[in-house]
Amino acid sequence: SAGSVVLVGAGPGDPGLLTLKALRALNEADVILHDRLVGPGVLALARRDATLIEVGKTGGARSTAQERIHALLLEHARAGRRVVRLKGGDPFVFGRGGEELEFLRANGVAYEVVPGITAALACAAYAGVPLTHRDHAQSVRFVTAHCRDSLDTLDWHALAQERQTLAVYMGVAGLETLRERLLAHGRAAATPFALVENGSRESQRVVLGTLGQLPDVANTHKVCTPALLILGEVAALAGALHWYGAPP
Amino acid sequence: SAGSVVLVGAGPGDPGLLTLKALRALNEADVILHDRLVGPGVLALARRDATLIEVGKTGGARSTAQERIHALLLEHARAGRRVVRLKGGDPFVFGRGGEELEFLRANGVAYEVVPGITAALACAAYAGVPLTHRDHAQSVRFVTAHCRDSLDTLDWHALAQERQTLAVYMGVAGLETLRERLLAHGRAAATPFALVENGSRESQRVVLGTLGQLPDVANTHKVCTPALLILGEVAALAGALHWYGAPP
Structure with missing residues (x-):
């Protein structure tokens, strides 16, 4: 057959x-x-x-x-x-x-x-970060920052808008560029992020901070691949809503 | 307990x-x-x-x-x-x-x-529309167009950018406004869409067209809720890649 x-x-x-x-x-x-x-x-x-x-x-x-x-x-x-x-x-x-x-x-x-549960959905659920929220984010956007090429072709003006959530599928290596370009296009340095390493696994770790601190915080905590970055007002909710694994 | x-x-x-x-x-x-x-x-x-x-x-x-x-x-x-x-x-x-x-x-x-399989992932899989594609879309954005309020607070300039896929969770009622605003902000009238009614169900129907024809095509086919709109260059692939239910 x-x-x-x-x-x-x-x-x-x-x-x-x-x-x-x-x-x-x-x-x-x-x-x-x-x-x-x-x-x-x-x-x-x-x-x-x-x-x-x-x-x-x-x-x-x-x-x-x-x-x-x-x-x-x-x-x-x-x-x-x-x-x-x-x-x-x-x-x-x-x-x-x-x-x-x-x-x-x-x-x-x-x-x-x-279809499968993509990393953004899994990491959000297990970190306690609603990707959309009536008070904070009307939309969510999935982007990748695996390489210089993918970073160069993105519309940074659009990515830097408020009241949206970015879920960035990435090599950790892209964080510095991501911060630079988002700040240059007007996203506030105080925008919260949640960086989720090994999301939904027993070894899950969630690191919180703000856009301005992005690569430093990740470096301090030695965050490794696979990691997903959730950037936007909703990310701050992880501090209150986390339920899985160690508190962030 | x-x-x-x-x-x-x-x-x-x-x-x-x-x-x-x-x-x-x-x-x-x-x-x-x-x-x-x-x-x-x-x-x-x-x-x-x-x-x-x-x-x-x-x-x-x-x-x-x-x-x-x-x-x-x-x-x-x-x-x-x-x-x-x-x-x-x-x-x-x-x-x-x-x-x-x-x-x-x-x-x-x-x-x-x-976490669960959100409508965008299910409809994309069952309609044969990759949400991202090296040649066509570097990112995918989930938005809702349920009511006038949600339409008014969206950043239309960002939504109208090329080489991204929009997955619009909607009442079918929002289609006319969606078309108007995306065209006004520069999205090409020839941008393909796939409108997926009852995605992943036995009654699934997929209707294809271009942004310029959006509400007319939906009206002609009497598309009803629940429906999800996939708008962007990738939507045209449904014509070749569909595998579930009736061809679009």
């Missing part, structure tokens, strides 16, 4: 944040191509006889070329296997999920998509 | 998009206070002897005052019950989850938060 691919969002690491559909897809897969950041607890839900292939593409580490991922998807699907392409978070938020589907469609491979 | 509240995101309606943690919370709850939009398939996962209380607050229908929700949460938690506050989508995205936690914290009630 014809093989197929299910593009699955694995969420932020905690297997409890997988969806029921994602669990079912993992249970049924013959082959699982997974990002490096997908945790062992999630991979443990695969069938014992499933083939697990790491195709990790994470900041800093050497990445598997996107072309190789495409080739593997095609090879296993054409061999009639049920393939799961398992991505950290949600497959359509900073995940190249779109490019993989374009490739599969062009090659006539059937697919489905299972 | 002391009662507690778990603030749970129910996702967009399909029980398969619940997280494993949400399922566990539903299985354990004595009392479930749920939004009206939470589907029957999700509520069916509650214990048979659980008390289900609808506290629906959805556009158009008469809403249960937020104060009454607070009072019910407090009453049942103080009676020692395990309470689930079940919200459509994610509790921290346009859900007043923050306000409910502030109230619980002020009253000394213990709580946890379980």
Whole structure:
């Protein structure tokens, strides 16, 4: 029979944040191509006889070329296997999920998509930071600051507006540039942030501060990847609303 | 023993998009206070002897005052019950989850938060629209257009920027205003949109068009609530990448 691919969002690491559909897809897969950041607890839900292939593409580490991922998807699907392409978070938020589907469609491979809990939602929930709030933020924006390129193409004037929440998916390395540009475009230095390291995991740490202190606070606490930055008036609520792990 | 509240995101309606943690919370709850939009398939996962209380607050229908929700949460938690506050989508995205936690914290009630698949993630996955894409969109922004007030306080200059995706949580009524203001602030009339009605449900419908045609296309197809608008260059990909339900 014809093989197929299910593009699955694995969420932020905690297997409890997988969806029921994602669990079912993992249970049924013959082959699982997974990002490096997908945790062992999630991979443990695969069938014992499933083939697990790491195709990790994470900041800093050497990445598997996107072309190789495409080739593997095609090879296993054409061999009639049920393939799961398992991505950290949600497959359509900073995940190249779109490019993989374009490739599969062009090659006539059937697919489905299972959304996942993206890092911003997980970190917000576990840090006690509502991303929107009637009194503080009418909208939330997800941006990435992984590299100089992505920083240069962003509309900083728009990002610096008040009463919105920014969820920044990042290498910690981008924090200095982020602070400089937001301040230069008028965001107040007193704007609160919550920097969430290992969000939703047992090792979660939340560091609070203000935009003006951003890289210093992160450096002092030696915050490491994976980390998500929540910047905006709502971030201050973490001080009162935190409930998981150590207080910030 | 002391009662507690778990603030749970129910996702967009399909029980398969619940997280494993949400399922566990539903299985354990004595009392479930749920939004009206939470589907029957999700509520069916509650214990048979659980008390289900609808506290629906959805556009158009008469809403249960937020104060009454607070009072019910407090009453049942103080009676020692395990309470689930079940919200459509994610509790921290346009859900007043923050306000409910502030109230619980002020009253000394213990709580946890379980994130959920918010409508933008679900609709994007099921319509085949990557929210971000290397070639088309570096960021995605969630906004709401439920009422005149929320439309007036948005930063339209920022919303009208290119190469970002807008996911608009809305009453369909806001479409005309949305078009006018985005065009007035320079977004191209040819910007593609995908309007997703009943996203991820069996009755899902996806209507495609361009910003300039927005309310007309929606009117022609009689699109109803719940609907989510995805506006931006990525929306055009739905034509090629759709996989669920009827083609757009």
